[in-house]
Amino acid sequence: MGLQMSPAKMVVAKVISHKDKDRHVTLALENFGLFEFIDVRKKSHLATVERTREESTALAALERLERLADTFDIDLQRGSADRVSIDDTSISNAIEYASNVIKGVEPEVLEIDQKLVSLQMELERLMNIRDIAQYLEPLGLDPSYIGSTEFTYTTAGVISTSKFSELKWSLNEVTDGSYAVNSINLKRGVTVAIVSVPVSMRSGVERILTALGFESFSIPEGSEGSPEKILSESTNRISEIEQEITRLRQRKNHLRKDWTRRISAAWELMTIERKRLDARRFYVYTEESVKTWGWIPKGKETELESLLKEHIGTAYVLEIDEPDFVETESPTYLDNPEFMKPTQEVVEAFGTPSKHDLDPTKIMWLSFPLIFGLVFADVGQGFLILLIGLAAWRSKKKGDDWGSMLGYLQAGAEGLIMMGIFAMIGGFLFGSFFGAETVIEPLWPTFAHLDEHGHHNPYRAVHMLKLSIEVGAIQIALGIILSIYNHIKHHEMRKAAISASYLWLYFGFINLLFGVSYNSIEQWFNPDKLMNMWLPIVGIGYGSGNNGIYPVLPISAQVFTMIMLIVPLVIMTLSSVVGGMDGMVHLMESVLGMISHTVSYARIFALNTVHVILSGVFITLLPPLLVIPFPHIELLGVEIIPETVWHEGPHGPEQVQPFLPLLGAVVGTLIVGILEGLLAFMHTLRLHFVEWFSKFYHAGGIPFDPFTIKRIHTTVPRMETEVPTQSGYAVN
Numbered sequence: 124m125g126l127q128m129s130p131a132k133m134v135v136a137k138v139i140s141h142k143d144k145d146r147h148v149t150l151a152l153e154n155f156g157l158f159e160f161i162d163v164r165k166k167s168h169l170a171t172v173e174r175t176r177e178e179s180t181a182l183a184a185l186e187r188l189e190r191l192a193d194t195f196d197i198d199l200q201r202g203s204a205d206r207v208s209i210d211d212t213s214i215s216n217a218i219e220y221a222s223n224v225i226k227g228v229e230p231e232v233l234e235i236d237q238k239l240v241s242l243q244m245e246l247e248r249l250m251n252i253r254d255i256a257q258y259l260e261p262l263g264l265d266p267s268y269i270g271s272t273e274f275t276y277t278t279a280g281v282i283s284t285s286k287f288s289e290l291k292w293s294l295n296e297v298t299d300g301s302y303a304v305n306s307i308n309l310k311r312g313v314t315v316a317i318v319s320v321p322v323s324m325r326s327g328v329e330r331i332l333t334a335l336g337f338e339s340f341s342i343p344e345g346s347e348g349s350p351e352k353i354l355s356e357s358t359n360r361i362s363e364i365e366q367e368i369t370r371l372r373q374r375k376n377h378l379r380k381d382w383t384r385r386i387s388a389a390w391e392l393m394t395i396e397r398k399r400l401d402a403r404r405f406y407v408y409t410e411e412s413v414k415t416w417g418w419i420p421k422g423k424e425t426e427l428e429s430l431l432k433e434h435i436g437t438a439y440v441l442e443i444d445e446p447d448f449v450e451t452e453s454p455t456y457l458d459n460p461e462f463m464k465p466t467q468e469v470v471e472a473f474g475t476p477s478k479h480d481l482d483p484t485k486i487m488w489l490s491f492p493l494i495f496g497l498v499f500a501d502v503g504q505g506f507l508i509l510l511i512g513l514a515a516w517r518s519k520k521k522g523d524d525w526g527s528m529l530g531y532l533q534a535g536a537e538g539l540i541m542m543g544i545f546a547m548i549g550g551f552l553f554g555s556f557f558g559a560e561t562v563i564e565p566l567w568p569t570f571a572h573l574d575e576h577g578h579h580n581p582y583r584a585v586h587m588l589k590l591s592i593e594v595g596a597i598q599i600a601l602g603i604i605l606s607i608y609n610h611i612k613h614h615e616m617r618k619a620a621i622s623a624s625y626l627w628l629y630f631g632f633i634n635l636l637f638g639v640s641y642n643s644i645e646q647w648f649n650p651d652k653l654m655n656m657w658l659p660i661v662g663i664g665y666g667s668g669n670n671g672i673y674p675v676l677p678i679s680a681q682v683f684t685m686i687m688l689i690v691p692l693v694i695m696t697l698s699s700v701v702g703g704m705d706g707m708v709h710l711m712e713s714v715l716g717m718i719s720h721t722v723s724y725a726r727i728f729a730l731n732t733v734h735v736i737l738s739g740v741f742i743t744l745l746p747p748l749l750v751i752p753f754p755h756i757e758l759l760g761v762e763i764i765p766e767t768v769w770h771e772g773p774h775g776p777e778q779v780q781p782f783l784p785l786l787g788a789v790v791g792t793l794i795v796g797i798l799e800g801l802l803a804f805m806h807t808l809r810l811h812f813v814e815w816f817s818k819f820y821h822a823g824g825i826p827f828d829p830f831t832i833k834r835i836h837t838t839v840p841r842m843e844t845e846v847p848t849q850s851g852y853a854v855n
Contacts, residue, residue: 474822558738577776595724631687
C-alpha cells in the first residue's frame with residue numbers, strides 16, 4: 124500500500140488447475156477478492172458452461188427463498204450482527220441448509236397464505252351482503268324478491284336524492300303508471316329505492332336507471348330471509364372471519380420472527396452460489412484442466428498464490444503476465460488504507476482515476492475535513508458529528524445495518540469522525556460552542572468576536588476572508604504541483620513546462636495580492652513600491668504589503684510583476700501554441716481559473732459567517748430557559764474557558780461568568796446543525812471537485828470490479844482443512 128498516489132499497476136494472472144478443482148479455484152479467487160475476470164470465452168467464442176445438477180438446485184432454491192422473503196416482507200439487504208456460521212466450501216452444505224429452511228417454514232406459510240386469500244375473499248363477499256342488507260333493512264324487503272319473475276322485474280339500489288323525483292317521473296312516463304317505488308332518504312344525500320315494473324319493460328327501465336346514475340345492488344347467492352336476519356348473520360360471520368384472519372397473521376408474524384435470520388442466511392448462501400456460477404462463465408475447460416484469466420494489482424501475486432495453495436494444494440499453475448495492453452485496457456485499482464475508503468468513494472463519485480492520473484485520496488482525506496472544519500467551526504456541534512461518526516463506525520464493525528438512508532452514515536463513518544474533529548478544532552480556534560460566543564476563549568485571538576473592551580470586532584470578517592483565500596491559494600498551488608509531478612512521471616515535458624510556468628505565474632499572482640495590495644492593481648506596476656514576500660497563514664491579522672510580518676524583497680513591485688507574471692505567461696502562451704487549439708483553450712482556462720478559482724474559496728468565509736449569524740440568532744432571540752454556567756478551565760497553560768467573558772448587558776458590555784443559553788443552543792443546533800452541516804459538506808465538496816481537481820485530476824478510468832463476496836447474514840467458520848495435493852499432472 125505505502126504512500127503512493129498513483130493507481131496500482133495491474134498485471135494479468137492466469138490460473139490453471141485440474142478440471143475437478145474448479146470450485147476450489149473459485150473459492151480461492153473469492154477469498155482473494157482482488158481478481159477481475161477477463162472474458163476470454165467471449166473473445167474466443169467458446170461454448171457456454173453447463174450447470175451441474177446442484178447448481179440448478181441452488182438457483183431453484185434461491186427463487187423459493189426470495190418468494191418466502193417477499194411473503195414475510197423481509198429486507199434481505201439489511202444485515203445483522205447475529206450472523207449464521209456455516210461452512211459453504213461444499214455446495215452440498217449450502218444446499219442442505221437452504222433445503223432445511225425451506226422445508227421447515229414454506230409448507231406452513233403457504234397454507235397460511237392460502238387461507239388468508241380465501242378468508243379475504245369470503246370477507247369481502249359477506250361485507251357486500253351486509254352493506255346491501257343495511258340498505259334494505261329500512262324498506263323491509265327480502266333480497267330474494269329482487270330480480271325477474273314471470274310477470275315482474277324488481278331491482279333495488281341507490282340514487283342521488285336530487286334525481287329521485289326525475290326517476291319517478293321517467294318511470295311513470297315510460298310505463299304509463301305501471302310501476303311501484305318504495306324509498307327512504309339517507310343522511311349523506313342519497314336515496315335507497317326499490318323499483319318494480321312489468322318484466323316486459325325491463326330493458327327500457329334499465330336504460331333510464333343507468334342514465335340517472337342508479338346503482339343497483341348485486342345480490343350475492345344465498346341471501347335469503349329478512350334483511351334483519353341477513354344483517355345479523357353476516358355481521359356475526361364477518362366478526363368470526365376477522366378473528367381468524369388476525370390469528371393467522373399473528374401466527375405468520377411469529378414465524379417471521381423465528382425464521383427471518385435463517386431465511387436471510389439461506390438466501391445469502393444461494394445468492395453466493397449464483398455468483399460462483401456466474402464466475403464459471405469466465406472459465407475455459409479442456410478435457411483435464413480448467414483455466415481462467417484476470418486482472419490483479421501488481422504486488423499481490425504472493426497473496427494469490429498462497430490462497431491457491433491453501434484451497435487447491437499443489438495442483439495448480441499461476442502465471443503472471445504484463446501484456447502491452449495493460450496501460451489502455453486494465454482497470455484502475457486504488458490502494459488506500461481502510462480508514463480512507465469513505466474519502467476514496469467521494470473521489471470515485473467524481474470519476475475513476477485513469478492510469479495516468481494521481482489518486483488524490485490521501486491528501487483529500489486531510490484537506491476535506493480541514494476545510495469543512497473552517498466552515499462549520501463549532502466545538503459543540505463538531506462533537507455531535509464526532510459522536511455520530513463513532514456510533515456509525517462501531518455499529519459497522521459489529522455488523523449492524525442502519526438501513527438504506529442511515530446506512531450512508533455508516534459508509535462514511537471515518538469521514539464523519541474526521542469532520543467532527545476538525546469542526547471542533549475550528550470551534551476552539553474561533554471560540555464557538557453550540558453557537559454561543561460566551562463559553563470558549565478563541566485560541567486564535569485574531570478571530571475573536573469581541574475586542575478587549577467587549578465591543579464587536581470590526582476586522583474579524585476581513586481576517587476570515589483572507590484566511591479563506593490563503594487556504595485556497597495553498598490548495599490550488601498543491602494541485603498545480605501534483606500536475607507537474609504527474610507530467611514528469613509520464614515524461615510529458617511540454618505539459619510539465621506549462622504546469623511549472625502556471626505555478627510560477629500563480630505564485631507571483633498570490634504574492635502580488637498579499638505582498639503588495641489586494642485592492643489596487645496599480646500598485647503592482649509601481650516602480651517605487653517595494654515587494655514583500657507572502658508567508659502563508661502567519662500574516663493573517665496584519666493586513667497586506669509591508670505589515671511587519673512579510674519580509675521585504677530587494678526588488679520593486681514593477682520588476683516582480685514582470686518576472687512573476689509576464690514572463691511565465693509568455694512561456695505558457697508559447698508552449699500552448701504548440702498544442703494547437705486545445706492548448707490555447709487550456710491556457711485561457713488556466714489564466715481565468717487562476718483568479719476565479721482563488722476567489723471561489725471566499726465561500727469558506729461566507730459560509731462560516733452565515734453559520735455564526737444563524738447560530739447567534741437563536742441564542743439572542745430565544746429565551747434561555749436554562750443558563751448553564753461553566754467553570755474556568757486551563758489546559759497545559761492554555762486558557763480554554765476564561766474566568767469571565769464579555770456579554771452585552773442592559774447597560775452595555777459587561778464581564779460575566781462563561782455561560783450557555785440552553786434553549787437557543789438546542790434549537791440552533793437542530794436547525795443550523797442539520798441545514799448548515801449539509802451546506803458546508805456540499806460546498807467543501809465543490810471546492811475539491813471544481814477548484815482543486817481541475818488542476819491535475821481528469822478521471823475517465825475503468826473501475827476495478829473484482830470477484831468478491833460480501834456477507835451480511837452469514838460467516839464462514841475458521842477451520843483447518845487438509846487439501847489433497849498432487850503433482851506431476853498433465854495440463855492441456
